[in-house]
Amino acid sequence: MRTVIVNATVVTMNKNGDVYHPGFVMFEDDVITMAGEMKDLEEKAGHLDAKLIDGKNGILIPGMVNLHTHMGMVPFRGLGDDCKDRLRVFLIPMEQKAMDQELVYLSTRYAAGEMLLAGVTTVMDMYYYEEEAAKAMDEMGMRAIAGQTVMDEGACDFKDPKEALSYGENLIKKYLNHPRITACIAPHGTTTCSPEVLKEAYRIDSSYEVPFTLHTAEMDYEMEYLEKEKQMTPVGYLDSIGVLGKDTLAAHCIHMTEEDLDLLKERRASVAHCIGSNTKAAKGVAPVSGMNKREIAVGLGTDGPASGNTLDILTQMKLCADFHKNETKDRSAFPASDIVKMATIQGAAALGLDGITGSLEPGKQADLVLIETDSVNMFPVYDPYSALVYSANPSNVEAVYVAGECLVEGKRLKKNDMEEIRRSLINKMKHTDFGKYIENKQELDV
């Protein structure tokens, strides 16, 4: 079926940075076939056999990419906020007690709905029981990478990291030929996995050419441990054991030396920048200017809902611009067009998916998001990039397509019901041990 979205400001994010105003994007089934100025479409209008959708002067952008999150953690959102040791007090005990396959499935479905409603079309997830997550993301219609997390000490799904590795490899095989879903092994971090586990995960991921992602240079204890035990930085350590390469997506990269940045560039590794999560946890601000200067593929991640609370990239865009302007003491640094790049084409490049998604141009998958400009906060619009970064919020997301399929229409999920998704999750949360941990912390009634 051929569809054309007309009368929108089309922000293509192609190499030339073309913006068509007013413009159109045409796609046939899952593939974009044409994009351009309205006047060019009108020339051909007589021959058009297509479904026309009025963009109503909204801003049409490529679907946004969330490079780092843990979708199974929706039930933990808001727990341990403003608390010094959230990880040990809340998260680890609750995960061990309450997390099971069904909760991962229901939470991931919720997170996918939340992200789609906010215009995120591609996500790199890492968590446990990732087969359930992959199933949920597929059913919701997202483009996703399901990263099976592995830890030395074991987790809620597998006590033995070897079992988690082989579960991860089977999951990769299961999704090898899927049009939207890929799986990978996502070791937890540089100090929570032994070098043997890291190397084996990297060997498996690289052999299937899927991303190898892990938490890197994020925690104070991580920095101290590697300095004491190996006299190395996390990035230097990953390189020393041979797991830093073009498939490596290092999440966070807050504590970096100039040499670390050079190494990332040299090895063609990419970075998931999680500004909201990092600053909320008072961990610091990653040196993104240095990454951009070296043209390292750096995109945006929300981190899990228990870390950064939101799962939308529009919020990260504004935080990224604000914090880095402040950090560099330069109001002109990190211009809005660069931030939109990080949220779209650079994010896609960080996952090796820039040949498929991340820009609106012929041949790419029809992953698109229409941001309406009728709401009070979206008036007036002089520059679409600045409206996206400084004015827009997820409530402005009008319509979302993934692989040409309309998943959000009129600000509501089209093929799923968010109320039903929420009710199922609430119901599950009431019937697990986990319930007692959240007493008086969260409103559970529908």
Ligand SMILES: [Zn+2]
């Ligand atoms: Zn994380």
